[in-house]
Amino acid sequence: MEPGKVAKADxxxxxxxxxxxxxxxxxxxxxxxxxxxxxxxxxxxNNPPPTTTDVGLVEAIVRYCQEHxxxxxxxxxxxxxxxxxxxxxxxxxxxxxxxxxxxPIDLDTAEIVKLKNPHMPLYKEIYLPKFLLDGFLxxxxxxxxxxxxxxxxxxxxxxxxxxxxxxxGLWLFRKSMVHRYNVHQATADICFYRPIDLTIxxxxxxxxxxxxxxxxxxxxxxxxxxxxxxDPLAADYEGARVLGADPLKVKxxxxxxSNLKNGRLC
Numbered sequence: 492m493e494p495g496k497v498a499k500a501d502x503x504x505x506x507x508x509x510x511x512x513x514x515x516x517x518x519x520x521x522x523x524x525x526x527x528x529x530x531x532x533x534x535x536x537n538n539p540p541p542t543t544t545d546v547g548l549v550e551a552i553v554r555y556c557q558e559h560x561x562x563x564x565x566x567x568x569x570x571x572x573x574x575x576x577x578x579x580x581x582x583x584x585x586x587x588x589x590x591x592x593x594x595p596i597d598l599d600t601a602e603i604v605k606l607k608n609p610h611m612p613l614y615k616e617i618y619l620p621k622f623l624l625d626g627f628l629x630x631x632x633x634x635x636x637x638x639x640x641x642x643x644x645x646x647x648x649x650x651x652x653x654x655x656x657x658x659x660g661l662w663l664f665r666k667s668m669v670h671r672y673n674v675h676q677a678t679a680d681i682c683f684y685r686p687i688d689l690t691i692x693x694x695x696x697x698x699x700x701x702x703x704x705x706x707x708x709x710x711x712x713x714x715x716x717x718x719x720x721x722d723p724l725a726a727d728y729e730g731a732r733v734l735g736a737d738p739l740k741v742k743x744x745x746x747x748x749s750n751l752k753n754g755r756l757c
Contacts, residue, residue, distance in 0.1 A: 495725045502695045502715035509551040509691065512719035518689065519559040521721070527626035528562045533633050533648045536572035537581040541696035544633045546583045548693040548717075552631060553591050565626070567596040569651050571666045575599060598623065599655045599665075606684050612750070613673055614680040618657040623685055630687045630723065634694035634716075634730055639674055641741045644730040645690035645723050649681045679746035682723065690726035692718040694733060724748060 498515035500508040513519070522528065530552055532544035549566060556564055566588060570578045575597035579585050584595045601620035609615055632648040640647055650669050658668040669677045694716040716733060720726035724747060728738035738744055 495720075495722045497718060497720040497722070497725050497729045499729065500717045502717055505545070505547040505551040505695070505717075506554065508695075508717040509548065509719075510555055512691065512717050513555055516719055516721060518555070518719070518721075521689075522556055522560040522562065522627070525560055525562040525627040527565065528556050528560065528629065529565045529567060529623060529626045530556075530629045530631055531648065531652065532566070532568055532631045533635075533643070533651065534568045534570050534575065534578040534582060534584075535651065536570065537578040539582065540693070541633050541635060541698035543578070543582055544631050544693050545695060546587045548691070548695070549584070549631055550587050550591070552629060552691060553588065553593060557591065562627070564593055565596060565622075566593055567598045567620075567623075569597065569599040569620075569653070569655060569666070571651065571664050596622075598652060601654075603654050603657065608684070611680050611683065612746070613676040614684070617681065617684050618654055619652060619685055620654060623652055627688045628685065629689045629691060631691050631693065634692050634697040634718075634733060636699050636734055636736075639670070640678065640743050641736050642727070642731045642734055644692055644727040645687055646682050646727050646747055647678050647743060649685065649687065650678060652685060653681065675742035676746045678743040679750050682747060683750050687723040689721055690719065690723050692726060692730045694718060694730070697734070699734070724751065 498512040500511040502508050534543050579595045598620045604621045607616040630645040630648045635643050637643040653666045655665040658666045731738040
């Protein structure tokens with residue numbers, strides 16, 4: 492496993508392209524050591540890809556994990572703009588993953604724990620689903636621009652792990668309290684309470700402009716691609732570049748890099 496190494500594969504189909512990326516970063520050996528692997532797609536709503544992560548990407552990740560490990564596999568999400576069950580059902584997650592022995596979990600129904608770290612810039616304490624803290628975490632976002640954070644990729648995808656019971660209420664978005672003070676620092680802090688172990692970005696379609704209101708149509712003028720890395724910052728830098736953004740100007744990535752530099756890992 493090489494820190495900072497990023498694999499990119501031109502998209503042909505999910506299984507071929509995902510497998511090529513994971514083989515390039517030598518993921519098989521890492522996955523073989525795991526007892527539990529948690530896959531977190533971006534199902535912010537029940538809108539079809541590219542607004543959300545295509546179930547085909549997650550299916551390919553599950554198959555690769557099953558071929559290379561004996562780990563317990565969990566697919567989980569906490570949707571922001573609709574019930575998670577509605578997103579799982581409407582986007583084919585129940586149908587496509589059931590034959591693989593996977594029943595996706597709504598993390599908003601899980602037991603919650605409170606974590607504290609007085610050294611964090613914004614979230615001195617945070618509530619997270621307890622089961623997320625034990626396992627190898629794969630962030631599997633769609634490649635998208637975002638109206639508030641420039642891009643939403645592997646790191647921003649972690650906003651969805653905040654339990655709706657604790658982070659709703661600012662506006663209709665079920666995780667809306669993340670926007671109350673500083674969404675950029677909040678996003679970075681979340682990923683230090685629950686670090687990402689592997690990022691796999693679904694760039695089979697990609698989406699420019701608003702990630703909530705332009706859906707169902709390819710909106711990425713760049714080459715279709717899958718991106719994978721054990722380094723969450725390196726993966727998101729590459730995804731930002733594909734979208735035409737300067738990653739060094741993306742505020743939540745700068746916040747994440749600052750947290751990393753200052754050793755704020757929990």
